[in-house]
Amino acid sequence: MLLNRRNFLKSMSAVGGAAALDGVWPAIAEAAETAKGKLAAAVSVDVKHVKSICVHCVNFCGIDVETANGVIRSITPDKARAEFHNWGICPKGVSGLFNTYNPYRLKKPMKRTNPNKGPAEDPKWVEISWDEAFDTMAARLKKIKADNPAKFIWQHGHGKYLIGDQFPKALCAAFGTPNLVHRTTTCESARHVADELTWGYHGILPDVDRCNLLLNFGANYFEGEQWARWLDHSVIDARERGMKLVSIEPRLSQVGAKSDEWVPVRPGKDVVLLLAMAKVLIDDGTLDEPFLTTYTNAPNLVKDDGRFLRDKDNNPLVWDTRTNSAKPYAEGVVPALKGNFNADGAACRTSFQVFADSLKDITPQYAEEVAGVPAATVTRLARQYAAEARIGSTIMLDGQSLRYRPVCIHTFRGLSAKEFGVQSWRAGLVVQMLVGALDAVGGLHLHDVFKSPKYMEAAKCEYPPKRVDLAGSVYFPNGHHDVCQQVALTLLDPKAFGLAYEPEMQIFYATNRPFSTSNAMQQFEGLKKTWNVVIDVVMTELAWYADIVLPDLTYLESWHFAPTRWNIGAKHSAIRQPVVNAFNIPHDGYSIIFELAKRLDLRDKYLTEVNSKWGLKEHKFQPGRDYTAREAVEIIWLDKAHEKFDVALEKGFVGKKVKPKDLFTGGGSVEAKFKGPGKPKMALYAEHMVHTFAKVEETVKKNGIRNVDLERYRIAYSPLPIKEHAFPTPHREAKDFPFYVITHKSMYRNQSGNTSTNPILNALGPDTQENRIAINKAAAAKLNVRDGDRIVIETRIGQVTGKARLTEGIRPDTVAVSYHYGQWSPGLPFYARKGVWINKVLELHPDLVSGMNSFNDTKCKVYKA
Numbered sequence: 001m002l003l004n005r006r007n008f009l010k011s012m013s014a015v016g017g018a019a020a021l022d023g024v025w026p027a028i029a030e031a032a033e034t035a036k037g038k039l040a041a042a043v044s045v046d047v048k049h050v051k052s053i054c055v056h057c058v059n060f061c062g063i064d065v066e067t068a069n070g071v072i073r074s075i076t077p078d079k080a081r082a083e084f085h086n087w088g089i090c091p092k093g094v095s096g097l098f099n100t101y102n103p104y105r106l107k108k109p110m111k112r113t114n115p116n117k118g119p120a121e122d123p124k125w126v127e128i129s130w131d132e133a134f135d136t137m138a139a140r141l142k143k144i145k146a147d148n149p150a151k152f153i154w155q156h157g158h159g160k161y162l163i164g165d166q167f168p169k170a171l172c173a174a175f176g177t178p179n180l181v182h183r184t185t186t187c188e189s190a191r192h193v194a195d196e197l198t199w200g201y202h203g204i205l206p207d208v209d210r211c212n213l214l215l216n217f218g219a220n221y222f223e224g225e226q227w228a229r230w231l232d233h234s235v236i237d238a239r240e241r242g243m244k245l246v247s248i249e250p251r252l253s254q255v256g257a258k259s260d261e262w263v264p265v266r267p268g269k270d271v272v273l274l275l276a277m278a279k280v281l282i283d284d285g286t287l288d289e290p291f292l293t294t295y296t297n298a299p300n301l302v303k304d305d306g307r308f309l310r311d312k313d314n315n316p317l318v319w320d321t322r323t324n325s326a327k328p329y330a331e332g333v334v335p336a337l338k339g340n341f342n343a344d345g346a347a348c349r350t351s352f353q354v355f356a357d358s359l360k361d362i363t364p365q366y367a368e369e370v371a372g373v374p375a376a377t378v379t380r381l382a383r384q385y386a387a388e389a390r391i392g393s394t395i396m397l398d399g400q401s402l403r404y405r406p407v408c409i410h411t412f413r414g415l416s417a418k419e420f421g422v423q424s425w426r427a428g429l430v431v432q433m434l435v436g437a438l439d440a441v442g443g444l445h446l447h448d449v450f451k452s453p454k455y456m457e458a459a460k461c462e463y464p465p466k467r468v469d470l471a472g473s474v475y476f477p478n479g480h481h482d483v484c485q486q487v488a489l490t491l492l493d494p495k496a497f498g499l500a501y502e503p504e505m506q507i508f509y510a511t512n513r514p515f516s517t518s519n520a521m522q523q524f525e526g527l528k529k530t531w532n533v534v535i536d537v538v539m540t541e542l543a544w545y546a547d548i549v550l551p552d553l554t555y556l557e558s559w560h561f562a563p564t565r566w567n568i569g570a571k572h573s574a575i576r577q578p579v580v581n582a583f584n585i586p587h588d589g590y591s592i593i594f595e596l597a598k599r600l601d602l603r604d605k606y607l608t609e610v611n612s613k614w615g616l617k618e619h620k621f622q623p624g625r626d627y628t629a630r631e632a633v634e635i636i637w638l639d640k641a642h643e644k645f646d647v648a649l650e651k652g653f654v655g656k657k658v659k660p661k662d663l664f665t666g667g668g669s670v671e672a673k674f675k676g677p678g679k680p681k682m683a684l685y686a687e688h689m690v691h692t693f694a695k696v697e698e699t700v701k702k703n704g705i706r707n708v709d710l711e712r713y714r715i716a717y718s719p720l721p722i723k724e725h726a727f728p729t730p731h732r733e734a735k736d737f738p739f740y741v742i743t744h745k746s747m748y749r750n751q752s753g754n755t756s757t758n759p760i761l762n763a764l765g766p767d768t769q770e771n772r773i774a775i776n777k778a779a780a781a782k783l784n785v786r787d788g789d790r791i792v793i794e795t796r797i798g799q800v801t802g803k804a805r806l807t808e809g810i811r812p813d814t815v816a817v818s819y820h821y822g823q824w825s826p827g828l829p830f831y832a833r834k835g836v837w838i839n840k841v842l843e844l845h846p847d848l849v850s851g852m853n854s855f856n857d858t859k860c861k862v863y864k865a
C-alpha cells in the first residue's frame with residue numbers, strides 16, 4: 001500500500017495500525033493506558049468523556065472532552081466524525097479548556113458607576129446581583145417598549161453560533177424591534193450578496209475531491225480554519241491526487257506556500273484580473289455556449305438603457321434564431337447567445353454581447369498595469385483554466401451522466417472584504433459561468449440554488465429607514481445580512497440618515513464589535529449614545545464601554561442545538577453539552593434572554609416566536625411554562641434530527657452522507673432550477689441592479705437626501721463588474737500613500753476576544769504573542785528597515801506602530817498584518833495586550849450594495865518608528 005497522507009492517518013487511528021510503525025504506536029498507547037490505570041487505582045480517578053462541539057470559531061469541530069474527577073483534562077477530536085469530513089481540531093480547540101478555566105473570566109454582573117466612557121476612563125465597576133441586573137434591564141426595556149420598541153437594539157457576533165440567532169430573533173420579534181444586527185458585514189457578506197444577486201441564494205464550496213485546477217483568490221484555510229477542517233484536508237488530498245492549486249493573493253499566505261503557483265495580485269484589483277481572463281476566454285472562443293444559453297440570462301436582450309427587452313407580460317425576451325424574432329425563452333425557441341438585433345425598432349444586444357463589448361479595453365496588458373500580474377500570466381491562467389474545464393464533457397456518477405468541469409475559482413474574504421466586494425466576487429462567478437463550471441462536478445458547488453428568488457429582483461430601497469443599520473433602505477438596498485458597522489454611525493447622527501427615532505439601549509452578545517471593525521475609534525464614539533449591556537466571557541474593549549456587563553458560560557459549560565458545517569459529501573445534526581461549570585455561573589445567553597422575556601411579560605409570545613424562528617414542526621415549545629436550555633435543546637433535536645435524545649447525549653451528533661446524484665441534480669441544484677426554457681435564469685447580467693439603482697435615484701431625488709452620492713451608487717450597482725470596481729475610495733484619493741495595507745487571520749487567535757487571554761496560545765513562540773507587520777525585503781531596504789525594527793503604518797485616519805517582519809512573500813507595494821492583536825482593554829491580562837490593532841487605522845468605505853465593511857482597501861505610508 002502506498003503510504004500517502006490519508007492512509008497514514010487512517011493507519012494511525014486504526015487499532016491494528018501496528019504494521020505502519022512496527023508496533024511502536026501500540027506500545028506507547030499501552031504504556032499510557034497502564035499509567036492511567038495505575039493512577040486511577042491509586043487515587044480513584046473518575047474518568048468521563050463527553051461528545052460535544054468546539055465553538056471557539058465557526059467551524060464547530062466535533063470534540064471528545066475527557067474529564068477526571070470533574071475537571072477537564074483534554075480535548076481531542078471526536079474520531080467518529082472523520083467519516084463525515086470533520087477532520088481533527090486546531091490549536092485553539094485543543095487548548096479551549098484554558099479559556100474556560102481562565103482566571104480573567106467575567107464571573108459576576110457588574111455595573112458602571114462612572115458615566116463617562118472612553119479608553120482612559122475607569123468605569124468604576126461595582127459588582128451587582130443577577131437580580132439587580134435583570135431588574136435594571138427590564139425596567140429600561142419596559143419604558144422603551146411603551147415608547148417605541150425600535151429604540152432597543154440587539155447586536156451579536158459569535159453569539160449567533162453560541163445559541164443561534166433564533167432565540168434573540170424571537171425576543172426581538174416579541175418585543176417589537178426590527179433592530180437585530182449580526183456581524184456579517186464585517187465578515188464576508190459581500191460574497192453572500194454576490195451569490196444571492198446571481199443565483200438566488202448563498203453558500204459555495206469547491207468540489208475539491210473532483211477538481212483538477214483550483215484558482216484560490218485569498219481563501220485562507222491554513223491560517224483561518226474553515227469548514228470543520230474539511231477544506232484544508234481535502235485540498236491536501238486533492239493535491240496528492242494531482243490537482244493544481246494556484247493562489248492569487250497579494251501576500252504568500254500559508255495557502256500560497258502550499259500551492260503550485262503564487263500570483264501576487266495587487267490588493268483590490270482582482271476584478272480586473274478576472275475580467276481580463278474573461279476576455280481571453282471570449283476571444284479564444286473557449287466558452288460553454290449551451291450552458292450560457294440554457295442556464296443563464298446571457299441571451300436576454302438588453303436595450304440601450306441597460307434594461308431587458310420585455311413583452312407585455314414583463315417576460316424578458318431572447319432572440320429566437322428559428323424565427324428571427326424576439327421571444328420569451330419558451331419550448332421550441334433557440335436563443336442567440338451573441339449579437340446585435342433590432343426588435344420592432346428597438347436596438348438591443350444579448351446580455352452576453354453587452355458583457356463581451358464591455359471588455360474591449362480590459363486586455364491582459366491592462367490587467368498587468370492595474371493588477372500587477374504580467375499579461376502573459378493572465379493569458380496563461382485563462383487558457384489553463386479553459387483547457388482544464390473540459391468544456392462539453394460529462395462524467396458518470398451514481399449511474400447518471402453529469403456536467404463535468406473540474407475547475408474552480410474560490411474565495412472567502414480575499415475578494416469580498418472590500419468596498420466593491422460584491423462586484424469582485426460577481427466577476428469570479430461570471431468567469432465560471434463562461435465555462436459552465438458552476439454547480440458542475442469538479443466545479444464550484446452552489447448551496448440551495450434559487451432558494452430566495454426575491455434576491456434576484458429589484459431591492460426595496462425604503463426611506464425613511466426602518467432599521468438603525470439602514471439595511472434594506474436606500475443606503476444599503478441589498479444589505480441582506482444586516483450592516484453592523486453602520487449602527488454606530490447612525491447613532492452619531494440619526495437624523496442625517498432620516499431615522500425617525502433615537503435608539504436608547506443596546507445589548508451586545510458575544511461580539512467585540514467596535515474593536516473588529518475598521519475606523520474603530522468612530523465605532524467607539526457611537527457607543528456613547530446608548531445605554532449598553534455587554535454579555536461576554538472576558539472584559540473586552542466593547543465591555544469597557546458597557547453600562548452593565550454580564551458574564552456568560554463558555555461553550556464547554558452550556559447547551560445548544562449546534563450548527564454544523566455541511567459539506568460536499570455530508571450533512572449532520574449536533575448538540576453542544578456542558579462538561580463543567582468552572583465558576584458556577586448561573587446564566588448563559590439562552591437563560592438571559594428567557595429571563596428578560598419573562599420579566600417583560602412576553603414569555604408566551606416569545607415561545608411562539610421561538611417555534612416559528614426555529615421552524616419547529618412536530619416538537620414545539622408550549623406556552624405557559626419555562627424551559628431550561630437542556631429542555632430547549634431536546635425539543636429542537638427531536639424536531640430536526642429525528643433521533644432519540646439519548647443518541648445526542650451519547651454521541652453528540654448524527655451524520656448523513658449526501659449522494660452525488662442529490663448534490664448535482666437534486667432540488668437545490670442549478671440543473672433543477674435554471675436549466676432550459678420557461679425557467680428562471682442565473683444572472684450573468686444582473687438587470688435587477690439597474691432597477692435598484694433607478695429606485696435609489698428616484699428616492700434620493702424625491703426626498704432631497706443629501707448624503708447619497710448617486711454617481712458612486714451608479715458604479716456600485718452596475719449590472720456587470722467593470723474596471724471601476726478595482727478602484728475603491730482610498731485607491732483613488734490617497735495618492736500620497738504609497739503602500740496598500742491588507743489584513744488576515746492567524747492560526748493562534750480567534751477573532752478579537754478571549755483567545756488573547758489563553759496562556760497556552762500565547763506561549764507557543766514570539767509569533768503567537770504579537771502580530772508583526774509583513775513587509776517586502778526590497779521595500780524595507782529602501783526604508784532602511786531591518787527585521788524586528790519598529791515601524792509605523794500611517795493612513796489618512798491615524799497611525800499604529802508594530803514590529804516589521806521582512807519577507808519575500810509579499811508584494812513590494814503592500815504590507816500585511818493579522819487582525820486579532822493589539823488589544824488594550826485594561827480588564828485583560830498584560831500578556832493579552834500586545835501587537836498591532838490594525839482596525840484603528842483602516843478606513844471605512846462600505847460596499848454600497850451589501851453594506852460590507854472595507855478591510856483591505858486602505859493605503860498607507862510606512863516608516864521607521
Ligand SMILES: Nc1nc2c(c(=O)[nH]1)N[C@H]1C(S)=C(S)[C@@H](COP(=O)(O)OP(=O)(O)OC[C@H]3O[C@@H](n4cnc5c(=O)[nH]c(N)nc54)[C@H](O)[C@@H]3O)O[C@H]1N2
Pocket residue numbers: 156157158159162183186187188509510511512513515516517518535536537538540551552553554555589743744745750751752753754755818819838839842855
Ligand atoms: N482587520 C480585520 N478585521 C476583521 C477581520 C479581519 O480579518 N481583519 N475579520 C472580521 C471577521 S471575518 C469577523 S467574523 C469579525 C468578528 O468580529 P467580532 O464580532 O468582534 O467577533 P466575534 O467572534 O463575533 O465575537 C468575539 C467575542 O465573543 C466573545 N466570546 C467568546 N466566547 C464566548 C462565549 O461563550 N460567550 C460570550 N458571551 N462571549 C464569548 C469573545 O470574548 C469576543 O469578545 O471581525 C472582523 N474584523
Ligand SMILES: Nc1nc2c(c(=O)[nH]1)N[C@H]1C(S)=C(S)[C@@H](COP(=O)(O)OP(=O)(O)OC[C@H]3O[C@@H](n4cnc5c(=O)[nH]c(N)nc54)[C@H](O)[C@@H]3O)O[C@H]1N2
Pocket residue numbers: 057058187188217218219220221223224225226248249250251253265266267268269270412413414415742743744745746747748749750751816856
Ligand atoms: N484561526 C482563525 N481561523 C478563523 C477565524 C479566526 O479568527 N482565526 N475566523 C473565521 C471567520 S469568522 C472567517 S469569516 C474565516 C475567514 O476566512 P478567510 O477569508 O479565508 O481568511 P482571511 O484571513 O480573513 O482572508 C483574507 C485573505 O485574503 C487575502 N487578501 C487580502 N486582500 C486581498 C485582495 O485584494 N485580493 C486577494 N485575492 N486576496 C486578498 C489576505 O492575504 C488573506 O489571506 O476564517 C475563520 N477561521
Ligand code: SF4
Pocket residue numbers: 054055056057058059060061088089090091092093094225226228229750
Ligand atoms: S477550527 Fe475552530 S471549531 Fe475547530 S477546533 Fe479549531 S477553534 Fe475549534
Ligand SMILES: [Mo]
Pocket residue numbers: 186187188
Ligand atoms: Mo467572519
